[in-house]
Amino acid sequence: MAVKDAIIGWKQLPHGCFVLEPGNSEKFKTGDWKSQRPVLDKEKCIKCAMCWIFCPEMAYTKNAEGFYIVNLDYCKGCGICSNECPKDAISMVPEEA
C-alpha cells in the first residue's frame, strides 16, 4: 500500500518537510482508493487524446496502436476522462468491494 512508503520518523523527515527528489510522486501509487474505474471501448475510440489531456493524474499513456491506456495505479476514478470523451468511448465501472 502506498501510504506505507511514507511512514518515516520525524528525524528522517527532510528539512521543512520539503520534497527533495523531483517527480517522486510516481513512487506513490495513489490509485488505491478509487470507487470506479474507466473502461475503454476501442470500437468507439477515435484516438483524439482528450482523455490524455484532461486526466488530472496524467494516468493515460499512448500505446503502440495509438490508443490511450489508463494506468490504474494512479487513476483516482474521478470520471473526467469519461466525461470529456467526445465519443462516449470510456465508461465508468464500479470497483469490486
Next chain:
Amino acid sequence: MGNRVGVEVSIAVADAVKLCNVDVIAAYPITPQTHIVEHLSEIVADGHLDAEFIPVESEHAAMSCCCGSSAAGARTYTSTSSQGFALMSEIVYIASSMRFPIVMNVANRALSGPISIWNDHSDIMAHRDIGWIQTFAENGQEAVDLTIHAFKVAENKKVSLPVIVNLDGFICSHVIEPIIMPTQEEVDAYLPPFKPIYKLDPKKPVSMGTVGIPEVYTEAKVAHNEALKASKRVILDEWKKFGEMFGRYYNAVETYKTEDAEIIFVTMGSISETAMTAVDGMREKGEKVGLVRIRLWRPFPNAEFKKAIGKARILAVLDRALSPGAVNGPVGSELKSLLYKVPGAPKIFNFIAGLGGRDMTLERFNEILEKTKLYDKKKPTENYEVIGVREL
C-alpha cells in the same frame, strides 16, 4: 565601535535592518510600525541599500512575499503590528513550518475591538503558537541589537527558523533614545551572507509546501518543535558572540535586585524599565523585592527562568494581554505550568495591566505589591486580577 546617537527607535531599527544588508523587504505600513518600514523604503529608494522593497497590498501578501523570497534564498525582512499581524496570521505558521529564516519586528499594539492603536501584548500573545523564535526588547538599544542577532540566529543552519523581535508600540518604537549604532564593518564581521539549506533553483528542483497526510503531519510538527526547542542553544551562543563583538551582553532572562528578594515581579518588554524604578523605590522602603524580565519568550527558557527566580517566595507576574476565558494571563499560565509541583516553587499571583495603552505607573506597581502581600496572607478568590479596572 559605532557612535552613540540620539535617534527614534523605529529609525534605528530600520538602520539596523539596513546594516544587515537584507535582500528583500515586503511590508505594509501599520501604526505603530510605520516609521520602520517608511524609513526602509526611503533607504532603498535613495539607493543606500541594494534590496527589493515590495510595497504589498496587505500583510497577508507581505508574509506571502517573504516566504517566496526566503525560499528563493534571499535575506528577508518585514515588520507589522496588531491588526496587520492578525491579517498575516495564516502565513506566519507556514513560514515557520517551512523553516524560512525571515526576521520580523512587531511593534506591539492592542487588537481591536474596541479599536486601539495603543500598546499592549495582545497581538503577539495571539501568535504565541506560530512556531517562531520570539524575543522582547526593553529599549531602543536592545531592539537594534536583537534585530541584528535575529538574522544571525534565524539563518544558522541548525536553526533555520523565523524570528520575531517585539518592541512595545509607541513607548519604545516612537521614543528618541541614545543608541550605539554598530558600524557596517562590525555587522559584516558578525553576520555572514545568507546561505540557505535549500532554495528554489531550477537546476536543483525541490518542492516546498506540499501536503502532509495523517501519516506525516505529526512527525512534521514534532520535527519543527524539536528544532525550535534546540534553537535555544544557538540563541544563547549567538548572544555571547554578540557580546564579544559589540560589548553588550544579553541573556534569555534578566534579573534585577533578585539576590535576596522574597517577592519578584516578572515582566516582559519596556514596562520592565518602570518596574526597575518601582523596585528601587520599594527597596528604599525596606521591601525585599526584585525583578525578573523574560527576554526570550519562544522557545521558553525553562532552566534559565527557574535559575533566575532563585529562592524567591512569591512571583507577581504581569501580563500585558488578557486571555479571555482562560485560567490565567498568557505569561501567568506559562509560569504556573512551568513551576507546578516543583519542590519549593514560589506562590504565583498573576496581574493583568497596561492594556490598550493604559499607563503602567509606579503607583500601579505599588498597588500590585500591596495586593501580593495581601494574597500571601489571604488566598485570592480569582486566579488573576486586572489591575486598575474601574469596578463600577
